[in-house]
Amino acid sequence: MLSHSIDIADSLVFTDVNACIISANASFYNFTGATAESAEGKHLFDIGFSGWRNSGLRELVEKVLPRYGSFHDFQFDAEIPNLGRRRLSVSAHRVPGNKSGEWVTVMRISGLTADKKIDSKQRKATEHVVDSPDFLASILNSTRSGISNYSPVRDARGSITDFVITFTNAMLPASFGYNPEEVTGKNISEIYPQFFENGTFEKLSGCVSSGFPDLYESEIEFIGSSTWLRTSLVRFNDSVTATTEDITAEKKAKDHQENINKLLAGKNKELEKRIISEFSESFSSYKSGGSFFASLLSDLYARMRMEYMWLGEIVQNDDGKDMIRCLSVIKSGQPGETLTYEVLDNPTANVVKGKFYAVVENLQQEYPEIAFFREEGINGYAGYPLFDSKSNCIGVICILNKNSLYDLSYIQSMLKIAAKRGELELERMRNEKMLEEKNAELERNVKELESFNYIASHDLQEPLRKIQLFYSRIVELDKNSLSPTSLQYFKNIENAAQRMQKLIEALLSYSTASAVKLEYKKTDLNTILDEVRDDLADMIDSRGAVIEAGALPKISVIPYQFRQLLENIVSNGIKFTEKEKTPHIRITAEETSPDEGKGASFWKIDVTDEGIGFEQQYEQRIFQLFQRLHGKAEYAGTGIGLAICRKIIDNHKGFIKVKSEPGHGSTFSIFVPVHLKS
Structure with missing residues (x-):
């Protein structure tokens, strides 16, 4: 109808x-x-x-x-x-x-208006189109998702007992070891018997009966292999069109993340038990965190009476050098000011190698370059390393004394006991922080995936509905020939499918941008830019675009992601330049310490164009998924490119800013830490 x-x-x-x-x-x-x-x-x-x-x-x-x-x-x-x-x-x-x-x-x-019946000529025209072997084949096979249509089989009472596979692309049949030609026209009870076991048959029947769309996940098994599918159902006349995507990787990633969380949570419980069992009675009243270390050092001072005591963890500064960040300091029995100092060229350098180290006397002669020892009259030093569960040195506990050190074995034993208590608490704090970060990351990823999957599922239906609409129009035409209008309808079908494919690819690119192992490599940005020029050669030649760049540095990045980042921004600069103007792109780089970096050093890469620009108030909006400031008729695109850019720069622990003015172009500023480690 x-x-x-x-x-x-x-x-x-x-x-x-x-x-x-x-x-x-x-x-x-x-x-x-x-x-x-x-x-x-x-x-x-x-x-x-x-x-x-x-x-x-x-x-x-x-x-x-x-x-x-x-x-x-x-x-x-x-x-x-x-x-x-x-x-x-x-x-x-x-x-x-x-x-x-x-x-x-x-x-x-x-x-x-009132429905019109399809006459016999139209029905015959319909059969002619459907029977055509290449009908919609390019459309159905252009997407990575599975697209199928099922018509119900009813018994004498009108109840649905099975479904006939009216058409399908290759994705779903391949999961069961078939190709589309082998399954088209056959019942699902013969091809997909699991549909009657995992609830899919009930979902199909419900969609036909109610007319309501449905979205669900199901698991299928074939020859010992398990696959998870997410399926969207939409009724079309008396049939159901199903769009299916393979979410096995997503499921495995989520399960892996949950296992990590369980492991970390269990590890913290184990550490807590070890702390309780190994602490002496005097340590049992300590609180956790920073106050723990203060109590530990105070108790240690009561037994040893040394001038200075401190416990610190190993951190790295912006230059990648090892530093000791003091978590607690005791000076003459009172809390002292915490500080961060470099490990190199002082006694602590020997401790972080993983062994007890002491200078019993004459410390000033041993380290004449350290003025503090002379000014405070320090003669004795001892330090003991703190280890994590993998035997990596993660911190130190140290003492300084004006007098020479006596009974070194006692000092070593006390520092060893205190270090043991301290390292357990320090690792517990680190694991707790890691757990919080992992949970926060998981929550962000789940929200983004849910948003992505919903939008992808919806947008996949739009070109399908267009296919159905144009097909309905085609069957009204003469049976023996296709008019120019009909040919245009077929062209519209092709365009809709192409748009659907581009959108799916862009969505998949966005969803996988953060699902990579963060391995940074020292990379020459001049080489990256040359590759971008090659990738955009057709666009550059067709517009006569000019791309100027100064000497770009070698920085630590994920090479293929940074290439995609630059390519998206450069192509936008060309695309959003008025057709009557020659696109002009300038790229520069400098080292800076922006306010957002909290004193850290960053490489700032500016990409400036002379395009149409936009109001500065939209600076944040343009980096959001599916946000466009201009219509598709004016400027083609999916509205995903800059969202991918932000996700890539997040992977590089940096940030991105943009300054723009309508009619005067835009400058995208990319900030990447100078010292970036995997």
């Missing part, structure tokens, strides 16, 4: 998660009789329009939409002012808003 739009233009209304109207177009207000002043901020069903009363639409909006995120082509009859009774079709889906965690519902309402 086919439907056609009448004099009710497509109406669009945007609501928040509570179904309160944010805004709508003029068509919506015209046919509902409402106004923007009276409707905005009100609940969708409280604006005074009675046309959808008792239609079931409210139940869809309030119960189905929050659960599934969308519904499509819900039809009902409504009384429209000045038009009489009309059939309406409503589709809605939720998308992320501008603010983090915000969701907006986009609802489209169309007016429909």
